[in-house]
Amino acid sequence: MRAEGIIFDVDGTLAETEEVHRQAFNDTFARFDLPWHWDRSLYRRLLDVTGGKERIRAYVASDDPPQGARALDLVLELHTAKTECYTELVVAGAAKLRPGVKRLIAEARRDSVRLAIATTTSLPNVEALLAAAFGSDAAKIFEFIGAGDVVPRKKPAPDIYRLVLDEMRMPTFACIAVEDSRNGLDSARAAGLPTLVTPSVYTSHQSFPGAMAVVPDLDTPPVSLATIAKWRAADSGW
Known part of the structure; x- marks a missing residue:
């Protein structure tokens, strides 16, 4: 049929694209002075959660990282900045x-x-x-x-x-x-x-x-x- x-x-x-997303997340964390780094093993686990904002919230809830409460207040800003970073990488040929x-x-x-x-x-x-x-x-x-x-x-x-x-x-x-x-x-x-x-x-x-x-x-x-x-x-x- x-x-x-x-x-x-x-x-x-x-x-x-997920490696590009991971890079964009890590670059954004550094830009916001968050002492976070999502390696491949951690990111594979976090991908069980769909959506970037949801993934950040899930990470704070499950891993209790430093400055987690601050990050939760900045989720929308973090996600917007991460999207900008990702699109720049894609335009440059990363995917x-x-x-x-x-x-x-x-x-x-x-x-x-x-x-x-x-x-x-x-x-x-x-x-x-x-x-x-x-x-x-x-x-x-x-x-x-x-x-x-x-x-x-x-x-x-x-x-x-x-x-x-x-x-x-x-x-x-x-x-x-x-x-x-x-x-x-x-x-x-x-x-x-x-x-x-x-x-x-x-x-x-x-x-x-x-x-x-x-x-x-x-x-x-x-x-x-x-x-x-x-x-x-x-x-x-x-």
């Missing part, structure tokens, strides 16, 4: 699309498959990545971008996917989601979407029960619209 719409997650799915992403998007556009984004990351982060990856075509590619705080609950809640589906006026059976994390998979499945998972550097240790398919990336093997149709036909859950 052909997919009439593909809804992409961003961080870890379109591009391996590249994952293998096969540009090819599958180009095939979808040729075949009039509708494209959208459902992510918990901030809209400026998404726009910076799309501009860096697609240039002047960026604004034409995705019909709707659901990002940031536009819904009450972030992934793994299904809110962001339901919003995107409502905005596109598309039924769930006509679309698929592409995700990289268990939170993203659970969010998409709760919204009724068959989901293709391409684990990222920070989610490769996770399990993905209920996924339509799990592949290393969209080039391994090369994922096409025909491949997706075969997976959907073989997936008894859809």
Whole structure:
């Protein structure tokens, strides 16, 4: 069964951006004189919490770091500064699309498959990545971008996917989601979407029960619209 719409997650799915996010967080902590440094092991744990502001609050609650109370008073300022830092890094070329992403998007556009984004990351982060990856075509590619705080609950809640589906006026059976994390998979499945998972550097240790398919990336093997149709036909859950 052909997919009439593909809804992409961003961080870890379109591009391996989490290391860029981690750098932006650490640079921002230094700028605000917070004696914090999130190493890869710590950041992998914190990624179980979706949303940058939520991640800072969770870190204070779970790790009781120095100046935690001060940081909680500055969460919005910290997040704004971190977003600015991240977008500067992306514009400078710090994040590249994952293998096969540009090819599958180009095939979808040729075949009039509708494209959208459902992510918990901030809209400026998404726009910076799309501009860096697609240039002047960026604004034409995705019909709707659901990002940031536009819904009450972030992934793994299904809110962001339901919003995107409502905005596109598309039924769930006509679309698929592409995700990289268990939170993203659970969010998409709760919204009724068959989901293709391409684990990222920070989610490769996770399990993905209920996924339509799990592949290393969209080039391994090369994922096409025909491949997706075969997976959907073989997936008894859809």
